[in-house]
Amino acid sequence: MAKHVKGATAVETHSAVLDLIRSGGVVSRIELADRSGLTGASISRIVRQLLDDGLIVETGFGDSTGGKRRTLLQLNPKSRHAVGVSLDFASITYVITDLGGQVVARLESAGIGHESPQVVITRIAGELEGLLRTARVDRDTLVGIGIAAAGRQDSRHHVLRANPEATEWELFALEDTLGAETDLPVVVENDSTCAAIGEFWVGRIPASADFATVYLATGFGLGLVTNGDVYRGSSSNVGEIGHMVLDVNGPRCWCGSRGCLEMLAAPRRIVDLAMQAPDLVSELDLSGDVADTRRDAALIARAAAQDHPRAVTLIEESAFYLSKALLSATNLLDLDQIILAGPGFSDAGEIYLRVVSEELNRLSFVRAVHPTKVGLSTAGSNSAALGAATLVLHSRLTPHQTSSRLALSR
Ligand SMILES: [Zn+2]
Numbered sequence: 001m002a003k004h005v006k007g008a009t010a011v012e013t014h015s016a017v018l019d020l021i022r023s024g025g026v027v028s029r030i031e032l033a034d035r036s037g038l039t040g041a042s043i044s045r046i047v048r049q050l051l052d053d054g055l056i057v058e059t060g061f062g063d064s065t066g067g068k069r070r071t072l073l074q075l076n077p078k079s080r081h082a083v084g085v086s087l088d089f090a091s092i093t094y095v096i097t098d099l100g101g102q103v104v105a106r107l108e109s110a111g112i113g114h115e116s117p118q119v120v121i122t123r124i125a126g127e128l129e130g131l132l133r134t135a136r137v138d139r140d141t142l143v144g145i146g147i148a149a150a151g152r153q154d155s156r157h158h159v160l161r162a163n164p165e166a167t168e169w170e171l172f173a174l175e176d177t178l179g180a181e182t183d184l185p186v187v188v189e190n191d192s193t194c195a196a197i198g199e200f201w202v203g204r205i206p207a208s209a210d211f212a213t214v215y216l217a218t219g220f221g222l223g224l225v226t227n228g229d230v231y232r233g234s235s236s237n238v239g240e241i242g243h244m245v246l247d248v249n250g251p252r253c254w255c256g257s258r259g260c261l262e263m264l265a266a267p268r269r270i271v272d273l274a275m276q277a278p279d280l281v282s283e284l285d286l287s288g289d290v291a292d293t294r295r296d297a298a299l300i301a302r303a304a305a306q307d308h309p310r311a312v313t314l315i316e317e318s319a320f321y322l323s324k325a326l327l328s329a330t331n332l333l334d335l336d337q338i339i340l341a342g343p344g345f346s347d348a349g350e351i352y353l354r355v356v357s358e359e360l361n362r363l364s365f366v367r368a369v370h371p372t373k374v375g376l377s378t379a380g381s382n383s384a385a386l387g388a389a390t391l392v393l394h395s396r397l398t399p400h401q402t403s404s405r406l407a408l409s410r
Contacts, residue, residue, distance in 0.1 A: 013038070017046045021056055021075055022100060028062050028070040047073060054079045055099065075100055081141045083128060083184075084389030086148040086191060087112060088217045090294035091343065092120075094128065095382055096137055097389040105135030106382065113291065117172045125181040144185035144395070146388030147174060148194035150217060187395050191384040192221025192239050193230055195341040198379050198387030200225055211337040212329065213377070214241065215384060216344025218293070219262045220322070222329060223387075242266065244325045265321035267297035267344055270314050274300055280310055294343070301347035312351065319352045323359035330372050331365045341377035342384065349376045 013036075020035050021027055027035075033043045050056045055076055062070040077100040086093040090111040095103050109127055112120050132139055179186045189197075192215035199213050213223040222239030224231040232238050242262035243255045250259020263269060274280050274296070275288045284303055286296045303311035326338060338360075340352055357374045364372050377383050 013042075014046055014049065017043065018050055018055060018075075021050075021073055026059060026072050026074045028072055030070060032073075077102065079141060080143050080393075081137050082143050082389040082392040083145045084148065084194070084385040084387065084392070085124065085128075085145060086194070086217075086384040086388065087120075088150060088191070088343075089113065090218065091381075092124065092127075093381060093385045094131055095385040095389055096131065096135055097386065097393070099393065101386075101390055101393065103382065103386065104137065105131055106385075107131045108381075111294075112169075117169050117174070118177070121174075121177050121181055124178065128182065142184055144187065144392040145178065145182065146194070146390070146392040146395075147178070147186060147188045148191040148384035148388040149174070149188055150191050150219065150221070185392075187388075187391055189388060189391055190221065190223070190236055190239070191215055191217065191342075192223040193232065193236070194223070194385075194387030194391065195221075195377070195379075195383040196223025196225050196339075196387065197230060197390050198383040198385075199339050199341065199377060209336045210334065211339065212239075212333070212335050213339045213341050213383070214322070214326065215342040216267075216340070217342050217384075218268075219266050220325075220344075224333070241325050241329060244328060246321055246324055261321055261325045265318040265325075268293050270300055270318050271296040273314055273317075274311075277310070284311070297344070298347050304348045304351055315348045315351045316355055319355035320359070322352065323356045326356055327359060327363055330360060334366055335372055336370065337373045337375065339375050339377050341379065343381040345376060346381055 017032060017036060017038075020032055024031065024035070029040065029043050029047055032038075032047070033040050036043070038046075047056070051058070056073050057076045059072050059074045062072050077098040080099040081104070082097050084095045084097065088111050090113075092109050092111055094105075094107040094109075096105040097103050107127060107130075109123075115123075128145075132142075175186045175188050192213060195215040196211070196213040199211075210226045212225075215221045215223060220242035222241040224239055243253065243257060243260045245257050245259050246261055246264055247259030251263045252258055253260040253263045268290070271286065271288065271293055274284070274286055280286070281288070284296075284299045286299060288296065300311050300314055304315040329335070330338070338356070340349055340356070345352055353374055353376055360372045360374060361367055366372070379386050
């Protein structure tokens with residue numbers, strides 16, 4: 001930890017000390033000096049500033065050392081809050097977290113569907129105000145809103161790019177519009193990257209691990225963390241595993257390729273296959289409409305989780321294609337761990353987990369060297385929204401640091 005703090009800029013030093021207090025629970029100034037490598041005088045100055053800002057509080061006295069009383073410090077979690085919003089075709093999930101990253105309120109509402117972006121943004125602003133009131137969170141404590149969004153992004157121009165189901169969002173200035181509507185800073189990030197940040201934050205992952213999160217909502221995305229840092233690629237569009245080609249002669253995908261994972265294994269594909277069997281359609285009460293894809297896929301997944309043989313076959317086929325995509329991903333990246341996250345795994349996650357684990361442990365190139373552990377997210381359908389809120393805490397409280405820098409948070 002000391003190597004991160006020494007030689008950092010003033011703002012980085014400030015936030016790194018704050019993070020040492022957060023991760024340490026209850027600490028003294030002397031312990032902070034030891035852990036950070038900073039001088040006692042620097043620590044005293046920074047701690048004074050953090051106390052003045054209300055971000056930390058003094059919480060009593062520890063054992064004296066050399067006759068000097070040690071005042072103990074801890075984070076003041078209620079002093080600041082962040083909002084995370086997962087923006088998806090089928091649902092919008094909100095979480096409010098405190099400064100320590102604990103979820104204090106949650107709301108799920110209708111997805112963006114085919115509403116125009118401006119209508120959705122106005123609705124989000126209203127729903128957020130309602131949630132703040134219900135949760136009794138003081139608006140003045142909010143540091144900002146993080147948005148976890150699907151689809152291609154153009155972070156340089158602060159716009160979302162193509163999403164096949166929501167074309168009106170093409171080139172829509174999401175950050176600026178929502179920022180103006182709510183009068184709060186807004187950051188936008190890929191939903192699978194947010195899910196990876198959320199998993200890292202809830203603490204199941206060692207800081208040194210190289211891991212990936214597969215996020216399944218309408219399509220598949222892969223969030224990557226290497227050595228405690230998010231890997232973003234050159235334009236924050238890393239991890240489009242949904243467009244990994246698994247069948248060169250397969251069905252044409254909206255992205256232009258053929259036989260992409262999304263075409264072979266996404267919820268829409270599962271529902272389309274089920275719709276070919278009229279008796280299954282009536283038994284499970286499937287609608288088949290694109291607008292009902294999430295509901296139909298969940299009905300099939302729930303039937304599969306209860307061992308309905310034909311539903312199991314449909315989910316296993318989807319899981320089989322996913323396992324092949326993840327086999328290529330881990331052969332390429334040498335991953336320790338893969339977490340399955342997002343609403344697409346809520347109902348039949350255990351089946352995906354079994355199929356993917358078996359395939360990776362049977363065929364991964366590095367299987368003789370180390371296993372590739374596969375697990376289900378504990379944050380469930382909250383993971384992207386939670387990651388987006390975490391991103392805000394980092395980017396607003398550590399403004400000169402790249403928001404992807406997670407090494408200081410653990
Ligand atoms: Zn594609």
